[in-house]
Amino acid sequence: MHPELVMQLIALGAGAVLLAIAAFTGMIIARRHNALLDAGEAETAGVVMTDIRSFPGPVDHSRPAAFVVAEVVMSVDYFRSWISKFINIIGGEVGVITRIGVRARREALLRLRREAIALGHDAVCNIRLDTCNIRGAEATGKKAGAIIITIFASGTAYTRAP
Amino acid sequence: MIVVNTETIPGMRIVETRGVVQGNTVRAKHVGRDIAAGLKNVVGGELKGYTELLTEARRQSFERMIAQAQQLGANAVVNVRFATTAVTSGAAEMYAYGTAVVAQQGA
Numbered sequence: 001m002h003p004e005l006v007m008q009l010i011a012l013g014a015g016a017v018l019l020a021i022a023a024f025t026g027m028i029i030a031r032r033h034n035a036l037l038d039a040g041e042a043e044t045a046g047v048v049m050t051d052i053r054s055f056p057g058p059v060d061h062s063r064p065a066a067f068v069v070a071e072v073v074m075s076v077d078y079f080r081s082w083i084s085k086f087i088n089i090i091g092g093e094v095g096v097i098t099r100i101g102v103r104a105r106r107e108a109l110l111r112l113r114r115e116a117i118a119l120g121h122d123a124v125c126n127i128r129l130d131t132c133n134i135r136g137a138e139a140t141g142k143k144a145g146a147i148i149i150t151i152f153a154s155g156t157a158y159t160r161a162p
Numbered sequence: 163m164i165v166v167n168t169e170t171i172p173g174m175r176i177v178e179t180r181g182v183v184q185g186n187t188v189r190a191k192h193v194g195r196d197i198a199a200g201l202k203n204v205v206g207g208e209l210k211g212y213t214e215l216l217t218e219a220r221r222q223s224f225e226r227m228i229a230q231a232q233q234l235g236a237n238a239v240v241n242v243r244f245a246t247t248a249v250t251s252g253a254a255e256m257y258a259y260g261t262a263v264v265a266q267q268g269a
Contacts, residue, residue, distance in 0.1 A: 018204065021204075021205070022204055022205060022206065025204075025205035025206055025207075026205065026206035029205065029206045029207040030206070033207070053168065053169065054168050054169060054170055055168065055170075055172050059172035059173065061172055061173025061174075064164050064171075065164065065166050065168070065171060065172055066164075066165065066166070067165040067166055067167055067242055069220060069244070071213055071216040071217055071220065072208065072213055073208065073209040073210075073212035073213045073215075073216065074207070074208055074209065075199070075202050075203040075205075075206055075207060075208070075209050076203070076206065077203070077204060077205055077206030077207075078203070078204045078205075080206065081203075100206075107208070125168065126166075126167050126168045128167070128243075130244070130246075132216070132246035132248075132254065133246065133247075133248035134212055134215065134216070134246075134248065134252065134253065134254045146200070146203040148199075148203070148209060148212070150212070150216070152216065152220075152244060152246065154167055154242075154244060155167065156166040156167050156168045158172055
């Protein structure tokens with residue numbers, strides 16, 4: 001065989017192996033993360049979460065209300081970003097990324113719950129979920145690189161009155 | 163210093179408004195972190211280095227905002243908001259702002 005063809009086949013094979021590895025690791029990480037989220041949410045179920053701008057019910061004033069905040073930056077593995085590029089051609093929902101977005105937001109909200117509990121509170125109101133851009137593809141004019149999902153969550157933790 | 167992102171503080175009355183206070187910072191991680199994040203992007207999962215970057219940036223802008231509030235003689239900051247901008251790759255500008263107020267016990 002022609003040596004150049006061999007090199008190309010090797011490169012192709014390496015790409016395929018990388019895709020297979022990423023498909024596997026991405027799946028394992030997602031599964032483990034979902035299990036942790038389920039457990040964490042069950043454990044912190046007592047915290048009432050609302051996005052109402054002020055306090056939705058009577059408040060126990062003995063503990064001062066406090067600002068709580070959480071940030072999560074999630075990567076999209078090589079396989080899933082490859083799939084997303086493919087879906088970009090045919091159009092439709094990019095489910096592989098939707099699911100990572102869901103996990104990132106659940107993680108951010110879970111961290112708010114944990115922080116509220118750490119402060120001795122049992123509710124969080126005025127929750128805001130924002131995204132932020134730390135890659136700066138627009139600012140630098142560079143071509144967008146790997147997909148990352150950045151979530152910024154904030155709220156006010158307080159204690160409910162009976 | 164009481165800091166909330168609601169317009170009111172439960173159990174307290176806002177007696178005086180001292181004005182908008184703000185704090186901002188642009189932070190970046192060292193190149194090793196960027197490379198590590200690039201590698202992590204192959205397998206998936208949380209990019210802890212970048213989460214940390216945001217946490218540090220948020221804390222710093224927050225502290226600067228509170229320092230301003232203290233200078234104005236406020237004892238609370240209400241309606242706190244955060245905004246981020248993309249300045250350059252791997253860096254984050256975090257901007258925190260809120261209204262510095264003097265609050266007193268009693269509704």
